[in-house]
Amino acid sequence: MIRRWMVLIGMLLFGLLLGASGLAQSYGEAPMLQDLVAQGMLPPVKERLPLEPLVVEPVEGIGVYGGTARTATTRATSWGDDLMMMSVFTGLIQPSAALDELVANFARDFNVSDDMTTFTFYLREGLRWSDGHPFTADDILFWYEDVLLNDDLTPSIGAAWRAAGEVLVVEKLDDFTVQYRFAAPRPFFLEQIVHVGDMYLPKHYLQQFHPSYADPDALAAAVSAAGYDDWVGLFSNRNQRSRQATFNPELPTLNSYALESIDSERRIWVRNPYYWKVDTAGNQLPYIDRIEAQIVGSREVLNGMVISGSLDFAGFESDIRDYPLLVNYADEGGYRTLLWTSAMNQTIYMLNMTHPDPMLRQIFSDVRFRQALSLAIDRDEINEVIFHGHGEPRQMSVLAMSRYFKPEYASSFVSFDRAEANRLLDEMGLDQRDNQGYRMMPDGRRLTFTLEYLDSETPKQPNVELVTQHWQEIGVDMRSRVISGELQRQRAEANLMDASVWHGDSSTDIRFPTEASAYVPISRWDRTIWPAWGQWYASGGNAGEEPPAAIQELYNAWIQLLQEPDEAMRTELAQMLLDAQAANLWTIGTVANTPYPIVVNQSLRNVPENGFWVWDSLWSCSRHPETFYFEQ
Numbered sequence: 001m002i003r004r005w006m007v008l009i010g011m012l013l014f015g016l017l018l019g020a021s022g023l024a025q026s027y028g029e030a031p032m033l034q035d036l037v038a039q040g041m042l043p044p045v046k047e048r049l050p051l052e053p054l055v056v057e058p059v060e061g062i063g064v065y066g067g068t069a070r071t072a073t074t075r076a077t078s079w080g081d082d083l084m085m086m087s088v089f090t091g092l093i094q095p096s097a098a099l100d101e102l103v104a105n106f107a108r109d110f111n112v113s114d115d116m117t118t119f120t121f122y123l124r125e126g127l128r129w130s131d132g133h134p135f136t137a138d139d140i141l142f143w144y145e146d147v148l149l150n151d152d153l154t155p156s157i158g159a160a161w162r163a164a165g166e167v168l169v170v171e172k173l174d175d176f177t178v179q180y181r182f183a184a185p186r187p188f189f190l191e192q193i194v195h196v197g198d199m200y201l202p203k204h205y206l207q208q209f210h211p212s213y214a215d216p217d218a219l220a221a222a223v224s225a226a227g228y229d230d231w232v233g234l235f236s237n238r239n240q241r242s243r244q245a246t247f248n249p250e251l252p253t254l255n256s257y258a259l260e261s262i263d264s265e266r267r268i269w270v271r272n273p274y275y276w277k278v279d280t281a282g283n284q285l286p287y288i289d290r291i292e293a294q295i296v297g298s299r300e301v302l303n304g305m306v307i308s309g310s311l312d313f314a315g316f317e318s319d320i321r322d323y324p325l326l327v328n329y330a331d332e333g334g335y336r337t338l339l340w341t342s343a344m345n346q347t348i349y350m351l352n353m354t355h356p357d358p359m360l361r362q363i364f365s366d367v368r369f370r371q372a373l374s375l376a377i378d379r380d381e382i383n384e385v386i387f388h389g390h391g392e393p394r395q396m397s398v399l400a401m402s403r404y405f406k407p408e409y410a411s412s413f414v415s416f417d418r419a420e421a422n423r424l425l426d427e428m429g430l431d432q433r434d435n436q437g438y439r440m441m442p443d444g445r446r447l448t449f450t451l452e453y454l455d456s457e458t459p460k461q462p463n464v465e466l467v468t469q470h471w472q473e474i475g476v477d478m479r480s481r482v483i484s485g486e487l488q489r490q491r492a493e494a495n496l497m498d499a500s501v502w503h504g505d506s507s508t509d510i511r512f513p514t515e516a517s518a519y520v521p522i523s524r525w526d527r528t529i530w531p532a533w534g535q536w537y538a539s540g541g542n543a544g545e546e547p548p549a550a551i552q553e554l555y556n557a558w559i560q561l562l563q564e565p566d567e568a569m570r571t572e573l574a575q576m577l578l579d580a581q582a583a584n585l586w587t588i589g590t591v592a593n594t595p596y597p598i599v600v601n602q603s604l605r606n607v608p609e610n611g612f613w614v615w616d617s618l619w620s621c622s623r624h625p626e627t628f629y630f631e632q
Contacts, residue, residue, distance in 0.1 A: 028283035030065040033273050042273055043132075045284055050126035052108050053284075054277045056624045058606045062279055063287040063629030069312045069604070072294045072302045077240070077247045077262075081316050082269060082293035085625045086257040086286075088245040089618040092121050095194060095510050097608075099343070099401065099617050102190050102510070106135075106254060106276060116185040116565050117163075123176040128274040129252035133204045137172040142203035144170040146212055152232050160196045163563060185565040192514045194618070201239065202252040209235040256286045256626040266294050277626060287606075287629035309333035312601040313628075315613065315620060320387055321459050323597050335599050339390075340613040342596040345504030346387075347463040348396045348518070349373070349451075349588040352497055354532035354545055359441050360449060360498065363428070370585040372424040374413040376474045377467055379590055386462050387594045396504045396589030397578055398512050404574040412582040414589075421474050430475075439475035448477035449498035454488045458503045463590060492528045493535070500528040504589055508616045512574075513561055518587050519577040520558045521547060529586050554580060603631045 029037075029045040036042040073080020079088075092107040104110060107121040127135040147153050148161060161168050163182035171179045180189070193199060207213035209222065211231055219231055228234045240247045247267075249259045254276070257269035269291040277285045296302050299317045306314050307329035326337045351364040351373075363369050379393030397409035425431070425439060430447060432440040439447040451468075455461045464480050471478050478499070483491070491497050506515040517523035521533035533551060535544030547555075554577060561573035581587070596613040598620075606627045613619055 026282065027278060028281065030271060030284070030287075030289060032065075032271070032289055033284075036273070048128065048132070048274045049278065049284060050124035050128075050276050052124055054105070054108075054124075055280060056277050056285065056627055057280050058624075058627040059608050060606050062281050062283065063606055063627060064632055065283075065287050065289070065629070067288050067630040068290040068292055069288050069628070069630075070292055070294075070310065071313050072296050072305055072311055072317075074296055074299060074302065074317060076264065076295050078242050079245075079316060080293050081311075081313050082267065082291045083242065083245045084316050084620045085288075085291055085313055085628065086245070086255050086269060087621045087624070087626055088243050088255055089194075089621045090244045090254050091194060092199065093190060093194060095617055095622045097611065097617075097622050099508050099510055099612055099622075102194065110190075112190070116187045116189075117182045119180040119186075119189055120173075121178050121180075123178070124276060125176050127254070127276050129202050129204075129254065130258040130272040130274055131205075131252045132274055133202070133252065135200075135254065136175045137178045138175075139203050140170065140178050140200045141172050142207070143199055143201045146203075146207075146210055147198075147201060152230075153235065160192055184563045186563060187565060187567075187570060188514045188562060191510055194510060195515070195615070198241075198244075205250070205252055206235065206239055209238050257291055260290075264295065266292060268292050275626070277624075279627065285624075286626035306335070306599050307333050309335065311335075311599070312604055312630075313607075314599040315596075318597045318599065319459050320595060320597060321462065323388070323595075326597055326599060334602050336602055338598040338600065338607065338609055339595040340598050340608075340611045342458065342594050343399060343401075343592075343612045343614045343616065344458075344507050345394065345396045345589040345592040346391070346458045346594055347460050347467075347501050347590050348504040349467065349499065349501055349590075350529045350586075351449075351499045352495070352528050352531065354495060354530050355498065356495060359443050359445070363430070363441065363447070364499075366428055367584050368424045368428050369430075370588060371413050372421040372428075372474065373471060373476070374585055374588045375415065375417045375424075376421040376470050376476075377588070377590060378416045378470055379414060380416065382463060382466050383591050385466065386459055387591060391591040391594035394589060394592045395582065395585070396518060396587045397507070397581060398509075399507045399592065402507070402509050402512065404509070404512070404571060404578060406575070406578070409578055409582050413585060418474060425474060425476075433475055437475060438472075438477045446477055447475070448479065451478055451480040451499040451501065452483045452488065452491065452497055453480065453501045454485045455482045456485065460501055460503075464501060467590070492531050495531045495535075497528045497531070504587070504592070505615045507592075508614075511616045513558065513577065516558055516577060519581050520554045521551060522555075522558070601630070605629055605631050 027045045037044055069085055071081035091105055093102045094105045096103050106124060108124045109122045111120050129135055157167055163186050164184035166183040169181045173179055223231055223234045226234050238248055244253060244255050246253050246259050247262060256272055256275050258272050260268045260270045271286055271289055275285055302317050303322055305311050330337055353365045355361040355364060383389055383391045383393055393414055394410040395412045395414050398405050429442055430439045434440055434446055441447050453460055468478050468480055506512050521530040522537050523534050532545035533547040536546055557573050557576045561570055564570045564573060600607045606629055608623050611623050
């Protein structure tokens with residue numbers, strides 16, 4: 001809270017200084033925009049900024065305008081390093097750089113009622129979309145009334161927008177004040193909206209594709225001309241985005257860059273002339289004119305571009321496995337390799353406790369089996385081989401920065417103890433082995449299972465290779481195969497996977513406990529711990545399998561936690577979930593708090609030397625990449 005007040009005071013002083021010194025008309029802007037103003041194609045910068053722009057203090061100093069940042073991505077219409085450079089997670093609020101609080105973003109301020117049912121946001125007056133149209137409370141009401149509450153666009157309203165079974169009410173108090181009201185307390189609503197996605201849309205553009213506003217004949221003609229069956233397909237296409245990164249060049253944005261062009265080979269972004277942030281000298285951000293992302297076929301191709309010096313920024317596809325290679329070619333490629341912190345457990349192991357095979361389900365559900373597997377992992381070896389000794393061997397849980405953390409969460413069944421692992425397995429009745437030394441299940445079959453996984457975002461493959469050896473050494477025959485994300489989702493949702501891995505994000509207070517699928521069966525795909533139970537929860541009991549009483553106690557604790565107004569009671573409930581994970585090892589963690597390589601051109605400045613690279617922090621977006629610039 002202190003940090004937030006410091007920011008607000010700094011903004012106030014900034015405004016007073018401008019007014020007192022007669023500099024209110026002297027905001028700085030990029031030369032390319034000055035030219036457009038001179039040609040009468042843009043209004044002056046003062047008219048393009050809100051009355052109270054967000055003031056950002058650059059890491060190194062005031063930058064210079066110009067240049068094109070070269071990036072690359074393996075995803076044609078999804079996240080990549082171009083999006084990491086343009087604050088695509090623009091929202092009402094965002095995490096602080098230290099991940100210790102939430103701060104105002106394009107909302108200039110916000111407050112929460114004492115009973116935690118009402119959340120009021122004060123928008124920046126004069127804020128504009130990238131096409132110059134004013135942004136007001138109507139853009140939030142359009143999202144709420146015409147998208148969220150529209151059965152065709154939103155057939156099922158998710159838990160994020162409900163309390164006590166009722167959908168929230170969003171009310172426009174005036175053009176720049178919006179209130180969100182719930183039927184019951186929602187103490188983590190602010191944390192939830194950081195990651196939940198769209199809460200506002202450009203009404204002035206999208207209403208032409210919505211039957212509540214468009215002329216019926218004109219809309220029908222537009223649907224037919226675009227080749228869609230109905231207006232929903234056309235609306236969704238015109239609103240195509242990855243969070244706030246718009247993949248329709250006509251769709252206005254609040255981001256620092258707007259899409260100029262996109263095809264199968266590249267996407268190009270150009271500065272938003274109405275962007276609402278300035279530096280401490282009053283210069284409108286961003287500094288860099290354009291961002292170009294080349295779409296490539298693989299991470300190997302992207303790495304080749306990095307070491308050849310063809311990219312100015314690379315982070316989203318980076319991997320600690322490549323660190324020695326990156327350092328070796330740094331001088332030749334003209335770049336620096338920074339080491340940020342990946343604030344999460346890098347690879348967590350999940351056994352399917354709702355497995356359709358009764359024998360595997362019985363074994364996977366026995367806590368001794370999961371404890372034995374955890375004790376058989378040599379985490380020090382993983383840390384040295386993959387992370388060069390810079391990580392922290394630990395169990396899956398919240399990180400030490402969390403208010404809910406206890407040291408025993410990190411150390412639970414983490415010590416490497418192969419003898420104890422073998423003892424636990426023998427005690428389970430898995431003491432018989434075949435002629436190759438693998439354990440036999442009580443029905444006479446070899447204890448073997450397949451771990452299927454998506455090798456993405458963290459170095460999962462070398463981790464799996466090492467853990468496979470560790471578990472085979474105690475007689476557990478685990479096989480593995482890499483699969484696509486689409487197949488992972490399909491097989492997990494159908495309850496067809498034996499086991500899988502993911503990464504243990506949502507381990508800070510920005511994401512825990514609103515995203516608690518590692519601790520409670522609320523998700524049915526990425527957490528392959530309990531997919532049938534997750535499907536039961538997600539469907540409201542209409543599909544999947546009803547979990548046993550002990551698991552339903554987890555649901556009860558989590559649901560109460562999300563609506564508990566008393567902070568001490570919230571802490572107790574959160575730690576009930578974390579205590580259960582430490583005792584039961586629903587997921588098995590390996591190594592956390594590891595270094596994460598970020599590659600930047602040697603002339604690219606204002607890139608912090610360190611930071612958090614994790615979904616909880618919105619990757620680089622909480623470090624104000626709009627202040628990056630090229631040193632002349």
